Structure formats: C-alpha cells, structure tokens
Amino acid sequence: MKILIVYYSTFGNTYKMARLIAEGVKEAGGDPVIRKCPELIPEQVIASRPDMQAGREMQKDIPVVTIDDFKNADGYAFGTPTRFGNVSAQLKNVIDQLGPLWIQRIFEGKPAGVFVSTGTMHGGQESTILTFMTVLLHLGFVIVGVPYSVADLYLTKGGGSPYGPGHVAEAENKREIDENEANICKAFGRRLTEIAKKLKR
Structure with a gap:
C-alpha cells in the first residue's frame, strides 16, 4: 500500500511532520513515499537567509515530486506551511499540474488528507486545511482527518485538529x-493507510 506524502517546507517543520506521518504509515503496514515540491522563492532571497538555507540543507536528499509519484499511489498526504491562512504557492503549483490525472480519474475513491505548520496558534491551520479540502473534493479524493479516538487531540497545546x-x-x-503533535501525525499516517487498504479492497 503506497502512500505519497508530498509537502513543501521552507524551514523544515513541515518536512519533520512528513517524516512522522511516514512512521505511522509504516506502523500500519504501508509504504511511505516522501516527496517535496519545487522551490519558487528566488535564489537570491534564500542566499540571504541562513534559516532558509538550513531548511533546504535538511531536505537535500528528498526527491522532487513527479506525476508518476501521483499515478502510483494508493493514498495521499499533502503538507504545507500556511500562507496568510491558505496553502503555500509551492504546493498549489504542484496541484495545478494535476489536470491530466484528474481527467483520467486517477484520484477518485482514494483517500487523502492535509497537514500544516504555522508560526502561531491561530495562524490559519484550520482555514488552510478546510480550504484545501475543496481541491481534494474536486479531484475526487475521499477526505481523511483525525478522529477524537486519538486522545492527543484533547491534550495538544500546539497543533492538530479533527481536520488534520x-x-x-x-x-x-x-x-x-x-x-502530542507527533502522536497526531503518526495516527494520521496509520489511519490514511488503513483507509487506503479498505478502499482498495
């Protein structure tokens, strides 16, 4: 059961979440495939920011996502930092290239969900996930979140919600x-994999 975890991460936080979700996928017997989005920030900007350079270095061994990665997956996790309460341009750029697969109905009946990182508690986690769900519905995905049987949803002082x-x-x-945030990531990876197995049957 192949689960594609495709994300964008400027400073490495969303990447770290992707790795935790991959752990959950493995725990449920799935095969996680971690891929990053192409960078759109100009090189001169990154060169002037040590924190951005550190984020890039952290992810240097992660391949950039391809159309074939999308074709060959049974489930999908999309990760993004929030940008003014919405998805990053880098991930949206990837999504905007999925038209040919949408026409082929590649995604219909497959599970997908969203994970996010923000700078502040109310920095748009829920709005980003909820607005991204409209994209998932257009593509034909079955949306997966995190149910309250995951006890960490009651305990978290940081991020994590029923939406992802x-x-x-x-x-x-x-x-x-x-x-708590880590446990929610892992639980999401497990649930995505378990639902992918059921839907494939």
Missing part, C-alpha cells in the same frame, strides 16, 4: 514538534 495534523513552530520557526 498541525504544528505551531512559533515566530522564528524553531519550536520543535511536541509529543
């Missing part, structure tokens, strides 16, 4: 993913 995993990175993007 979340992380609060704080103002300088340096806050590490805490235990």
Whole structure:
C-alpha cells in the first residue's frame, strides 16, 4: 500500500511532520513515499537567509515530486506551511499540474488528507486545511482527518485538529514538534493507510 506524502517546507517543520506521518504509515503496514515540491522563492532571497538555507540543507536528499509519484499511489498526504491562512504557492503549483490525472480519474475513491505548520496558534491551520479540502473534493479524493479516538487531540497545546495534523513552530520557526503533535501525525499516517487498504479492497 503506497502512500505519497508530498509537502513543501521552507524551514523544515513541515518536512519533520512528513517524516512522522511516514512512521505511522509504516506502523500500519504501508509504504511511505516522501516527496517535496519545487522551490519558487528566488535564489537570491534564500542566499540571504541562513534559516532558509538550513531548511533546504535538511531536505537535500528528498526527491522532487513527479506525476508518476501521483499515478502510483494508493493514498495521499499533502503538507504545507500556511500562507496568510491558505496553502503555500509551492504546493498549489504542484496541484495545478494535476489536470491530466484528474481527467483520467486517477484520484477518485482514494483517500487523502492535509497537514500544516504555522508560526502561531491561530495562524490559519484550520482555514488552510478546510480550504484545501475543496481541491481534494474536486479531484475526487475521499477526505481523511483525525478522529477524537486519538486522545492527543484533547491534550495538544500546539497543533492538530479533527481536520488534520498541525504544528505551531512559533515566530522564528524553531519550536520543535511536541509529543502530542507527533502522536497526531503518526495516527494520521496509520489511519490514511488503513483507509487506503479498505478502499482498495
């Protein structure tokens, strides 16, 4: 059961979430495939920002997602930092190239969900996931979130909601993913894989 985890991460926080979701996929007997989105920020901007350079270095071994990655998956997790309460341009750019697969109905009946990272508690986690769900519905996906049987939803002081995993990175993007946020990521990976198995049957 192949689960594509495609994400964009400027400073590495969404990437760390992708890795935790991959752990959950493996725990449920799935095969996680982690892929990043192409960068759109100009090189001169990145060159002037040590924090962005560190984020890029952290992800240097992750391949850029391809159309074939999308074709060959049984389930999908889309990860993004929020951009003014909405999805990053980098992930939206990838989504906007999926028209040919949409025409072929590649995604219909397959599970998908969204995970996000924000700088602040109310930085748009839920709005970003909810607005991204309209894209998933257009493509034909079956939407997967995180049910309240995952006890960490009651305990989290950072990110995570029934809509999907979340992380609060704080103002300088340096806050590490805490235990509750990590558990929600793993639970999401497990659930995505389990639902993918059921839908494939």
